[in-house]
Amino acid sequence: QDEIKKPVNVVSGGEQGRLLFGRLMLQQPNIMLMDEPTNHLDMESIESLNLALENYPGTLLFVSHDREFVSSLATRIVEMQPGGVIVNFNGTYDDYLRTQDTGLQKAG
Missing domain, CATH: 3.40.50.300 (P-loop containing nucleotide triphosphate hydrolases)
Known part of the structure; x- marks a missing residue:
């Protein structure tokens, strides 16, 4: 009270x-x-x-930086990498991590 x-x-x-x-x-x-x-x-x-x-x-x-928060809400990932490279991924964070594990990147 x-x-x-x-x-x-x-x-x-x-x-x-x-x-x-x-x-x-x-x-x-x-x-x-x-x-x-x-x-x-x-x-x-x-x-x-x-x-x-x-x-x-x-x-x-x-x-x-809260992976659980990102995984529960994100439907599109934009990652800024060294050298000014920008990765635009349409999909969930878990899907994005799977593409990183296999070395694939899906540009959007």
Whole structure:
């Protein structure tokens, strides 16, 4: 109950993230750009975010080192490699990893 009355300027980084995601979802933007969206979130918050984003009707563009998060949401992978090479892969992250294992790259 005390948490509900807590001023926004004193909440933790994870709580700030949850508030921001809630606000974004209420605004229903056509596109969301996200940089490491799972940072500072606990497992329950990450699961809630995943569920909300799976049902998000707009476009998501995100950067993440969280492989599970990427695997659950990504339908297109853009990888920037050394030397300015850009790989554009249409498919899931798991599909992309399989092509990397076999040395194949599917340009999109």
